[in-house]
Structure formats: structure tokens, C-alpha cells
Amino acid sequence: MASLAVLISLVACAALASGATGVRIELTRVHSSPFVRDAVRRDMHRHSARRLAASGDTVSAPVIEGPSSLGEYLMTLAIGTPPLSYPAIADTGSDLIWTQCAPCGDDQCFQQSTPLYNPANSTTFSYLPCSSQLSICEAASLPACVCPGYNYTYGTGWTSGVQGSETFSFGSSPADETSVSDIVFGCSNASSSDFNGSSGLVGLGRGSLSLVSQLGAGTFSYCLTALQDSNSTSTLLLGSSASLNDTGVGTTPFVPSPDMAPFNTFYYLNLTGISLGTTALSIPVDVFTLAANGTGGLIIDSGTTITSLVDAAYQQIRAAVLSMVTLPTTDGSDATGLDLCFALPSSKSAPPAMPSMTLHFDGADMVLPAGSYMTQDSNLWCLALQNQTYGMPSILGNYQQQNMHILYDIGQETMSFAPADCSTF
Numbered sequence: 001m002a003s004l005a006v007l008i009s010l011v012a013c014a015a016l017a018s019g020a021t022g023v024r025i026e027l028t029r030v031h032s033s034p035f036v037r038d039a040v041r042r043d044m045h046r047h048s049a050r051r052l053a054a055s056g057d058t059v060s061a062p063v064i065e066g067p068s069s070l071g072e073y074l075m076t077l078a079i080g081t082p083p084l085s086y087p088a089i090a091d092t093g094s095d096l097i098w099t100q101c102a103p104c105g106d107d108q109c110f111q112q113s114t115p116l117y118n119p120a121n122s123t124t125f126s127y128l129p130c131s132s133q134l135s136i137c138e139a140a141s142l143p144a145c146v147c148p149g150y151n152y153t154y155g156t157g158w159t160s161g162v163q164g165s166e167t168f169s170f171g172s173s174p175a176d177e178t179s180v181s182d183i184v185f186g187c188s189n190a191s192s193s194d195f196n197g198s199s200g201l202v203g204l205g206r207g208s209l210s211l212v213s214q215l216g217a218g219t220f221s222y223c224l225t226a227l228q229d230s231n232s233t234s235t236l237l238l239g240s241s242a243s244l245n246d247t248g249v250g251t252t253p254f255v256p257s258p259d260m261a262p263f264n265t266f267y268y269l270n271l272t273g274i275s276l277g278t279t280a281l282s283i284p285v286d287v288f289t290l291a292a293n294g295t296g297g298l299i300i301d302s303g304t305t306i307t308s309l310v311d312a313a314y315q316q317i318r319a320a321v322l323s324m325v326t327l328p329t330t331d332g333s334d335a336t337g338l339d340l341c342f343a344l345p346s347s348k349s350a351p352p353a354m355p356s357m358t359l360h361f362d363g364a365d366m367v368l369p370a371g372s373y374m375t376q377d378s379n380l381w382c383l384a385l386q387n388q389t390y391g392m393p394s395i396l397g398n399y400q401q402q403n404m405h406i407l408y409d410i411g412q413e414t415m416s417f418a419p420a421d422c423s424t425f
């Protein structure tokens with residue numbers, strides 16, 4: 001049984017290799033509005049619980065009300081034999097792959113748009129033995145975990161069930177469909193409603209349970225369309241087809257992650273400074289440094305919407321934006337959850353022009369146009385950034401990653417990126 005994990009990765013590598021170019025998956029969004037407020041709330045809770053989870057205590061995460069699954073990108077994949085397709089949140093900030101399973105007790109599952117997967121109806125389902133290296137209690141260092149059950153906690157919620165293994169199918173068209181057997185996943189029979197809008201989640205983090213690790217993908221990339229652009233789909237590529245052919249590619253090394261959960265899941269980057277227009281902001285050089293005890297640092301996360309930065313950096317940006325805009329400020333925090341908002345004359349007004357913001361990574365500059373750091377919600381025009389709780393990693397969220405082709409190269413331990421029109425990708 002100890003060899004199960006090895007076997008799984010061999011099978012999966014073989015599957016991706018025979019597919020030659022890897023897997024292409026389309027991403028859609030969970031729709032709702034106004035998106036910013038709920039996305040910000042979701043983000044805040046998510047992070048506070050992650051920190052608690054890391055302390056090794058059993059925690060009860062604050063659960064937020066209302067439709068909270070906002071600002072998320074969903075990938076469609078299929079589970080079982082015969083395959084049942086379902087939409088799942090694509091999350092580089094966690095590892096577990098899961099879907100809701102039948103039978104689900106009364107009110108234990110949140111509503112989903114697709115039929116519930118029933119393992120009893122699939123010829124390829126099996127329970128995961130507790131001796132497996134991918135048994136979640138070990139693989140994710142869950143507190144108070146008793147195999148074969150799990151309760152996996154996110155800041156915005158939790159999901160619990162039993163681990164199994166299944167055949168999964170990926171691909172946005174029959175032509176590039178790939179099936180991979182023996183993927184370890186969570187068969188959830190109780191979850192909080194925070195994932196409403198999806199039928200589960202796919203972890204793309206560094207841990208052994210993630211889809212990236214189980215496929216032995218080596219590289220993956222995505223190109224996220226603007227959240228407000230409700231018509232076009234984004235793309236996720238897994239495996240060798242995930243390469244950047246674009247012009248203007250920048251490459252920066254990942255910073256090694258701390259060797260403890262949940263930080264060992266995250267992709268850390270080395271951010272050395274920030275400019276607004278041509279002005280370098282006076283941010284102390286070490287504010288984004290990852291400490292040996294796991295505090296601080298900056299991670300990139302597809303499952304978080306709004307970027308949060310350590311306060312010393314956030315306040316510099318806030319002050320610089322404030323000094324550039326002549327519109328009156330207004331308290332938009334109730335409507336948007338954001339801290340710095342300006343009042344536009346009307347909801348139809350175009351906001352004033354702003355220079356781009358540059359994130360200076362080790363070896364590469366990431367240029368964010370105004371639309372990637374400011375956001376308009378009716379007549380409110382707000383800075384789409386927030387400050388991070390002390391000690392938590394700063395997070396580069398998906399709003400700031402829009403219209404950028406981003407490649408994670410696990411083998412080279414680098415992230416590459418290039419500006420792109422993701423709606424035509």
C-alpha cells in the first residue's frame with residue numbers, strides 16, 4: 001500500500017505524456033454582484049482560518065452568510081465511470097480535490113447545479129486505504145483527523161467526508177479529453193454553503209494531494225479574464241502545453257515554502273518593491289520577506305480575489321493613489337468592503353486615467369494597468385487592494401492576475417507571466 005502514491009503518479013504521468021500536449025480546461029466564473037464586497041469578505045475569513053489551522057489547534061472558522069462564492073474561477077471536470085461532469089473552484093492556495101457525494105444527509109450538502117456524484121454508481125470508485133501516503137490526515141497534517149474521514153477547513157468554510165480514488169476526465173473538448181485513473185479525492189457528505197455556485201473544488205497547490213502533484217504535471221498555466229467580463233471563458237492548461245509563447249514574458253523564481261502546513265501548500269514569490277507610474281514607493285525592502293518561522297512572505301493564489309499586502313506596503317500605495325486622484329473620497333466600505341473609495345459623479349462616469357502599477361519581482365516586473373488595481377462599483381471607484389493581518393502572507397489575488405498569462409513551472413521553480421487578452425486565448 002505504501003507504493004500506491006508512486007503507482008498513482010506513474011499512471012498519471014503516463015496519461016499526460018501520451019496526451020503529448022497535456023490538458024486544456026476552460027474556466028468560468030461564479031456570477032454575482034456586487035462582486036467586490038463578497039469577495040473581500042470571503043478572502044478575509046479564508047485567511048484568518050488558514051493561520052489558525054497552521055497553529056495545530058482545532059478551529060472553528062467564521063462562516064459568512066449569503067452568496068459568498070464570488071470572484072472564483074470554476075473549472076469543469078468529470079468524475080467516475082460513466083463520467084459525470086461538474087464545476088469546481090480552481091484554487092492554487094489549497095491541495096484537496098473534492099466534490100459532494102450522495103448520499104448527503106438533510107441540509108448537509110449545499111445546492112449544486114449538477115447532479116450529485118454517487119460512488120455506488122461508478123465502476124471505478126474505491127475507498128482510499130488509511131495506509132496510503134495520500135491519506136489526508138498525514139498528507140495535509142489536519143488537526144484532530146481520524147482516517148478515513150476528514151474535515152478540511154478553509155477560511156470561508158469547510159468540507160468533510162471520506163477519501164476515495166476515482167477516474168477523472170479533463171479537457172474542454174472531446175478532442176483533447178484526457179482520463180486519468182486513481183486520482184485521490186474527497187467524497188464530501190457535509191460542507192458549509194460557502195462553495196455555493198460550484199460542486200466542489202480542485203486544489204492546485206504544492207502538496208501531494210493537489211491535482212498538479214497527482215498528475216505530475218510539472219507545469220501549468222492559466223489566463224483569467226476580467227471578473228466583470230461575464231461572457232468569455234478563461235483557460236487552464238496542465239502539462240506540457242502550458243508554455244508561454246507570448247512576448248514580454250517575465251520570469252521570477254519561487255521562494256522555497258516553509259516545511260509546515262498549510263504554508264507548504266503555497267507558492268511564494270520574492271517581491272522587492274512597488275512603483276506607481278514612474279515613482280518607486282518607499283516601502284521598506286524586507287516587508288515581503290518570508291521569515292524562517294513561516295510568517296510573512298507573499299504568495300500567488302488563484303482562489304483569492306483581492307490582493308492583500310502587509311500594511312507597511314499597503315499604506316504607501318493608499319497614500320500615493322490618494323495624492324493622485326482629485327475626486328472626493330467616500331466611505332464605500334459597506335458597499336465594497338474596500339478601504340479607499342472615491343465618488344464618481346454618476347454610475348455612468350468613466351473614472352479618471354491612472355498610471356500602471358508595477359510589482360518588482362526578483363528578476364521581472366509585473367505591470368498592472370489601472371483596471372487591475374482600481375475597481376468601479378456603480379458610482380464608487382475604489383482601490384482594489386487591502387492590508388493583510390500581521391504575520392500572514394501577503395497574497396497576490398486573482399483580480400490582479402486578470403488578463404495575464406501565468407505559468408507555474410514546478411520543475412524549474414519559477415513563475416513566468418506575460419500580459420494577454422485572456423478572452424481570446
Ligand SMILES: *[C@@H]1O[C@H](CO)[C@@H](O)[C@H](O)[C@H]1NC(C)=O
Pocket residue numbers: 058059060061151152153158159160190
Ligand atoms: C468541520 O469543521 C468546522 C470548523 O471547525 C465545523 O464547524 C464543522 O461542524 C465540522 N464539520 C463536521 C461534519 O464535523
Ligand SMILES: *[C@@H]1O[C@H](CO)[C@@H](O)[C@H](O)[C@H]1NC(C)=O
Pocket residue numbers: 032066067068110111193196197
Ligand atoms: C446559492 O446561489 C444561488 C444562485 O446564486 C442562490 O439563488 C441561492 O440562494 C444560494 N444558496 C445559498 C444557500 O446561499
Ligand SMILES: *[C@@H]1O[C@H](CO)[C@@H](O)[C@H](O)[C@H]1NC(C)=O
Pocket residue numbers: 103104105108149161162189190
Ligand atoms: C458521512 O460519511 C461518514 C462515513 O461513511 C459517516 O460516518 C458520516 O456520518 C456521514 N455524514 C453525514 C452527514 O452523512
Ligand SMILES: *[C@@H]1O[C@H](CO)[C@@H](O)[C@H](O)[C@H]1NC(C)=O
Pocket residue numbers: 102118120121
Ligand atoms: C445512482 O444511484 C442512485 C441510488 O444510489 C439511483 O437512484 C440513481 O438512479 C443512480 N443513477 C444512475 C445514473 O445510475
Ligand SMILES: *[C@@H]1O[C@H](CO)[C@@H](O)[C@H](O)[C@H]1NC(C)=O
Pocket residue numbers: 231
Ligand atoms: C454576451 O453573450 C451574449 C450571448 O452570446 C450576447 O448576446 C451579448 O451581446 C454578449 N455581451 C457582450 C458584452 O459581449
Ligand SMILES: *[C@@H]1O[C@H](CO)[C@@H](O)[C@H](O)[C@H]1NC(C)=O
Pocket residue numbers: 021241242243244245
Ligand atoms: C506554444 O507553442 C507550442 C509549440 O508551437 C504549442 O504546442 C503550444 O500549445 C503553445 N502554447 C500556448 C499556450 O499557446
Ligand SMILES: *[C@@H]1O[C@H](CO)[C@@H](O)[C@H](O)[C@H]1NC(C)=O
Pocket residue numbers: 291292293294295
Ligand atoms: C517570526 O519571525 C519574525 C522574524 O524573525 C518575528 O518578527 C516574529 O515575531 C516571529 N513570529 C513568531 C510567531 O514566532
Ligand SMILES: *[C@@H]1O[C@H](CO)[C@@H](O)[C@H](O)[C@H]1NC(C)=O
Pocket residue numbers: 255270272362363
Ligand atoms: C529576493 O530578490 C532579491 C533581489 O534580487 C535578492 O537579493 C534576494 O536574495 C531574494 N530573496 C530570496 C529569499 O530569494
Ligand SMILES: *[C@@H]1O[C@H](CO)[C@@H](O)[C@H](O)[C@H]1NC(C)=O
Pocket residue numbers: 311339387388389390
Ligand atoms: C489596515 O488599514 C486600515 C485603514 O488604512 C487601518 O485602519 C488598519 O489598522 C490596518 N490594519 C492592519 C492590520 O494593519
